[in-house]
Amino acid sequence: MHELSITQSMLDLVLEQAKNAGAKEVGKINLVLGEMTGVVDRAVQFYFDFLSKGTPAEGATLSFKVIPTTARCRNCAQDFKLGEFDWTCPHCKGNNIEIVGGKELFVESIEVD
Amino acid sequence: MEIKVVKDIMGANDQIAQKNRQLFDKNKVFVVNVMASPGAGKTSLILETIKRLKGKVKVGVVEGDISSSLDAEAISKEDVPVVQINTGGECHLDASMTASALDNLPLADIELLLIENVGNLVCPAEFRIGEDMRILIASTPEGDDKPFKYPLMFHEADAVLINKIDLLPYLKFDVDAFSKAIKGINQKAKIFPLSCTTGDGIDKWVDWLRGQAKG
Numbered sequence: 001m002h003e004l005s006i007t008q009s010m011l012d013l014v015l016e017q018a019k020n021a022g023a024k025e026v027g028k029i030n031l032v033l034g035e036m037t038g039v040v041d042r043a044v045q046f047y048f049d050f051l052s053k054g055t056p057a058e059g060a061t062l063s064f065k066v067i068p069t070t071a072r073c074r075n076c077a078q079d080f081k082l083g084e085f086d087w088t089c090p091h092c093k094g095n096n097i098e099i100v101g102g103k104e105l106f107v108e109s110i111e112v113d
Numbered sequence: 114m115e116i117k118v119v120k121d122i123m124g125a126n127d128q129i130a131q132k133n134r135q136l137f138d139k140n141k142v143f144v145v146n147v148m149a150s151p152g153a154g155k156t157s158l159i160l161e162t163i164k165r166l167k168g169k170v171k172v173g174v175v176e177g178d179i180s181s182s183l184d185a186e187a188i189s190k191e192d193v194p195v196v197q198i199n200t201g202g203e204c205h206l207d208a209s210m211t212a213s214a215l216d217n218l219p220l221a222d223i224e225l226l227l228i229e230n231v232g233n234l235v236c237p238a239e240f241r242i243g244e245d246m247r248i249l250i251a252s253t254p255e256g257d258d259k260p261f262k263y264p265l266m267f268h269e270a271d272a273v274l275i276n277k278i279d280l281l282p283y284l285k286f287d288v289d290a291f292s293k294a295i296k297g298i299n300q301k302a303k304i305f306p307l308s309c310t311t312g313d314g315i316d317k318w319v320d321w322l323r324g325q326a327k328g
Contacts, residue, residue: 002235004203006123009122009125013124021116088297097298107118108118108119109117111114
């Protein structure tokens with residue numbers, strides 16, 4: 001449910017960037033979403049459709065690049081995708097990991113006219 | 114025309130959080146964001162913490178709930194300044210909601226501010242509110258698989274308080290496996306098994322908290 005406020009922040013950011021560029025219309029918004037954030041693309045799309053009504057971003061296409069939750073082993077420095085119920089390193093079986101991907105939540109670019 | 118943006122969507126919230134932080138620093142207030150699922154014992158933990166700090170540390174409380182002022186009423190009996198925030202449906206506190214509560218708190222007379230977030234293991238993790246420390250209360254009836262189900266929350270916590278350990282004889286909750294799972298994703302997290310009902314383990318948590326607040 002955090003998608004409502006997150007989508008509003010995203011829209012504010014997009015409209016500000018479009019205005020600065022002197023654009024009349026936003027055609028596409030390229031978003032990067034980390035899997036770990038728990039932000040659901042369908043929910044963002046749902047809120048976007050009504051929040052953007054009457055703004056230059058109305059009708060814009062949302063594109064989502066989803067980044068999987070990725071861990072790096074602190075013992076052997078290898079990266080791996082985090083398993084559901086197993087957080088040990090598949091290479092050295094170590095249990096000391098750090099998250100290196102999956103927390104992203106940003107606007108990469110917008111396409112405007 | 115394509116415009117490169119590469120800006121964090123949480124940027125606007127983080128800016129307000131930074132302003133809150135400046136206000137806290139100016140007034141020398143140490144701020145703890147208390148997060149947990151509904152019923153894990155956030156209010157009970159805050160009450161037990163206040164009782165043990167009485168006469169030693171000046172505590173203030175912000176209560177975040179979707180609706181009602183039940184929690185703030187319980188806290189006000191302890192004679193500490195408390196403000197209730199009703200989010201009106203939002204599932205988390207954000208920096209601007211927190212900022213609005215600060216106007217109603219005597220910050221100059223508070224050394225430790227405990228902010229109870231809305232009961233939820235997903236959304237609050239995304240929103241910084243200007244806190245010094247984030248704690249997560251996980252209670253034993255919720256099950257020991259929660260770090261795997263809500264990794265961001267466990268990843269973000271400075272301390273995890275395992276509440277309701279008095280119920281362990283009746284539950285299949287493996288404290289060691291749970292602690293190991295947390296350490297797997299978050300080496301820095303301090304872990305405190307405790308019970309707000311029996312009082313077991315609370316002193317240890319409060320002593321640690323005081324040490325952190327002074328540092």
